[in-house]
Amino acid sequence: MEMQLVAEGLEFPEGPIALGDGSIILTEIKGQRLTRITPDGKKEIVVETGGGPNGAAIGPDGAIWITNNGGAFEWLDNMGLTIPGPTPASHVGGMIQRYDPKSGKLETVYEACEGRRLIGPNDLVFDRQGGFWFTDHGCSTPEGRKFGGLYYAKADGSLISRQRDHIISPNGVGLSPDETVVYAADTQLGRLWAFDVAGPGVLSPGPGFAPGRVICNLQDYQLLDSLAVEAGGKVCVATIINGGITTFDPDGSIEHYAFPDPICTNICFGGADMMDAWITASATGKLFKARWPRPGLKLNFNA
Template identity: 70%
Template sequence: MDIELVAEGLQFPEGPIAMADGSIILVEIQRQTLTRVTPDGNRETLADLPGGPNGAAIGPDGAVYITNNGGAFHFFEANGLNIPGPTPPTHAGGSIQRVDLKTGSVKTLYQDFDGKRLVGPNDLVFDKQGGFWFTDHGCSTPDGRKYGALYYALPDGSKIVRWRDHFVSPNGVGLSPDEKTVYMADTMLGRLWSFDIAEPGVLTEAAPLMPGNVVCNLPGYQLLDSLAVEASGKVCVATIINGGITAFAPDGSTEHYAFPDVIVTNICFGGPDMRDAWITASGTGKLYKARWPRPGLKLNFNA
């Protein structure tokens, strides 16, 4: 696969959005900003987002919605790579935020659920009705991990529901083309989950002792990060250690596309035929562009 380097020097980029004007909006987790990257690689800071902006998506009002992990990672350098490490002791929890692209103003929509602070919100996806599914990655502690969860919320700040919890490390989240399935990648397990949707924003009742359906567990030591869905229904998940993108078919079969970074964290689709793919290579702080073999699924909202 031919790949093009679009930008470098990014501070752990994630959450890319292919915008209608050809630019890419993404978060820089370590730099704590929402950033626009133009096709020629120039960068513009759109908003400062203290903590740890981890995921981004355009909502029905044209604003950018952010999953902010609250500074859940301590970054360190090893072998020339920028690596997200343990959670600092100062970490208090994360939030869901809204950024107005016209003014750069930031509003916090959610910080807690049922009286408990969100731990480390990670990624989000909007459905056709304008609500969004989001993951809480949890975080590490000196005594072990705080578990993560899968949520659904409305963009006006009026409703948040935790649908599944006690996951090891929820990360990427996406919807099937018919929006009858929500997919969720678990980083540490190298596992892609799927959950059946009964109606918008509502999951079907879980089977006894089974929080969801296992699409596939990757063999060996491979970690999963964020994801995007193809128009065909394949789920393209950024893969760490085995650096690249792993495309999962709904039947569990996979194919892997390598990229030059062991910490590949996300992919998004755009362009006239939806075959332009942008990939965040976060360990080296780079944004790549490639021609994908199949079209990606067009997201419900853009700006």
């Protein structure tokens, strides 16, 4: 696949949003900010968020919604590659933030659910009703891992609901084109989950003792990060170790597109035909653009 280097020198980029003017807004987790990348590669700070801004999406209100992990990683340098390390002892939890580009106001909308602090919010996607599904990745501790979950929340701040709990490391999240399925990538398992939707913001019970349906488990040691869905229903998941994008068909078959970074973290689609793809290559701090073989799914809200 032909690829173009759009920008470099980013501090662990994630959460790309393709805007109508051809620019990209993305998060820099290590840099603790949102950054705009113009088509010619120029960088402009949008807002300093603090913590660890991971996922980002345009909401029905035109604001940028951010899943912020609260600074859940120490940062390691391994032969020039930026690697997310253990969770620092100072970490107390993450939050859902809302940034209004018109007013410049940044606010925290959610930081707890049913009296429990969010651990490490990671990725989000808005449905047609204007609410959003988001993953909490959990975090590491010296005693073991705090497991994450899958949540639904409303953009007016009136509701947050934990729909699945005790998932090992939920990361990327997306909706099928008909919005009857929520997909979530589990990083540590290398697994793509499918959760059937019973109604807006509510999941159907999983099959048997499982929390959801397993689309595929990757072979060997491959980790999964954030994702985007194609218009035809395939799920494109950024892949770690085997750096690139792994595309999952709902029938369980896969194909892999390699990119030159062992920690690819996300993909988004845009352009007039939705076949332009932007990929965050985070260990090397780069943003790539490629022509995808199929169109991506247009999101419900954009700018």
